[in-house]
Amino acid sequence: MRKILADRVGRIDASGIRKVFALAQTMPGAVNLSIGQPDFDAPELIKQQAVAAIQGGFNRYSQTTGEPELVARLVELTRSQTGWQEPMVMVTCGVSGGIVLALMALVDPGDEVIIQDPYFVIYKHAVNLLGGRCVFVDSYPDFRLPVDGIAKVITDKTKLIIVNSPCNPTGVVYTQEELKALAHIAAQRQIVVLSDQIYDSFSYDGPCPGIGAFYEWTIVLKGLGKSYGVTGWRLGYAAVHPVLRPVFEAMAMIPQYTFVCAPTPFQRAAIAALDLDIGPYIQAYRRKRDLVCSLLARRFELVRPSGAFYVFVKAPGSTGTEFVRRAIEKGVLVIPGGVFSERDTHFRVSFAAEDATIERGAVILNGLVEGPD
Known part of the structure; x- marks a missing residue:
């Protein structure tokens, strides 16, 4: 077949994040600490406002x-x-x-x-x-x-x-x-x-x-x-x-x-x-940050995050890609650091998840690392 794709397409690759997102759909029951979107639903008020806008004719x-x-x-x-x-x-x-x-x-x-x-x-x-x-x-x-x-x-x-x-x-x-x-x-x-x-x-x-x-x-x-x-x-x-x-x-x-x-x-x-108070959500995510850091710092080297909802964790004894492969085999979805970097030394954990999910994931990730409890 003759060449039909533009050269520019060859300069990019499919997103590593979206690959894991797709993988999650094929792994029911997996502990998903991969995708960066909040685990809370939209506030009821703005859902009502969206419905009202649709019903009010704001569809053009x-x-x-x-x-x-x-x-x-x-x-x-x-x-x-x-x-x-x-x-x-x-x-x-x-x-x-x-x-x-x-x-x-x-x-x-x-x-x-x-x-x-x-x-x-x-x-x-x-x-x-x-x-x-x-x-x-x-x-x-x-x-x-x-x-x-x-x-x-x-x-x-x-x-x-x-x-x-x-x-x-x-x-x-x-x-x-x-x-x-x-x-x-x-x-x-x-x-x-x-x-x-x-x-x-x-x-x-x-x-x-x-x-x-x-x-x-x-x-x-x-x-x-x-x-x-x-x-x-x-x-x-x-x-x-x-x-x-x-x-x-x-x-x-x-x-x-x-x-x-x-x-x-x-x-x-x-x-x-824009008029809503999202302070309670931020307070909840500050607590999630504290939870995930306290659990993973026992076995991993990490920099405590001050914002967003991610921890970038150093992969012990292997590349980030290899460690993530092992984690996925155990049912935990995280993102290899090479997706975000010219290095392949870390992996990203999203704590935009329920506390129980964070705790389950941390137990499995810690279990992949040898060392004292």
């Missing part, structure tokens, strides 16, 4: 940048969090959709994008898909923001720096001092920073600062799916300072020829979601 296209009432609320929220007086905001199809729009607007073939390693999986593959070049900066073993390492790899081809805090897969939350230091470095070359803050509500040891408060050349990406248990609704948003107006306009133009807009009835429901 919205503006490409989003329902005006929702956008107005997000503008006010962004202003309070960044200090930008006139932020430009658009609703996206999840934060992943916002990442793709930002990269499509900025990255040409050959452009360099600086990414801290470990990293969320989409960064690498989306950059490769566009013909850009990923420049990875190692943050092992403590996973702090490697500011000096980033400074050393900046070149005339650097187009973008991606920052993710709280970080997936490590759960590390960057400090104001770290972000200010990165802002200073980026400002010297007027390099755009893409700040992925999808998990900023899940910050357990204090507020999660964002670099946008210190640097106007920032694209802030946030979402509602994780915070409100509606990951399937695909609702995120992008915010920029007016200094990046051309970037915003490009990001708003691309959906006109692709997915058009985020789902309208869910946008309507999101307006009500």
Whole structure:
């Protein structure tokens, strides 16, 4: 058969996370500590609001940048969090959709994008898909923001720096001092920073600062799916300072020829979601963080996460891939660290699960490691 696939498809591979997600469907009874979505259901109020929006006729296209009432609320929220007086905001199809729009607007073939390693999986593959070049900066073993390492790899081809805090897969939350230091470095070359803050509500040891408060050349990406248990609704948003107006306009133009807009009835429901108190959910997940760390620290080397709902655990005596293979054989689903990294030394555990599931999984994982109880 003649060649029919575009060359760009060969630059990416199927998501390792989604592979395990599919595997879970074939393993009833498996202890699933793999997928990063909350174990709680959406609050009843916003489900009712979504139904009311559907029944009320909000079933057509919205503006490409989003329902005006929702956008107005997000503008006010962004202003309070960044200090930008006139932020430009658009609703996206999840934060992943916002990442793709930002990269499509900025990255040409050959452009360099600086990414801290470990990293969320989409960064690498989306950059490769566009013909850009990923420049990875190692943050092992403590996973702090490697500011000096980033400074050393900046070149005339650097187009973008991606920052993710709280970080997936490590759960590390960057400090104001770290972000200010990165802002200073980026400002010297007027390099755009893409700040992925999808998990900023899940910050357990204090507020999660964002670099946008210190640097106007920032694209802030946030979402509602994780915070409100509606990951399937695909609702995120992008915010920029007016200094990046051309970037915003490009990001708003691309959906006109692709997915058009985020789902309208869910946008309507999101307006009500912004008024909900999610404090009890965060408190519950802080306790889950404490539980999983106390159970796994007995046998494993790990960095205690301050945010998100993951622990990035060092695989003892083998590669992350080999350890995960053994775990799956015992009925525990976790993600090999090589999915998130140029190294294959760790594995990711999601504690977005019932306490009993976390406890069962920890018993099995600990049983795979020799050592004292």
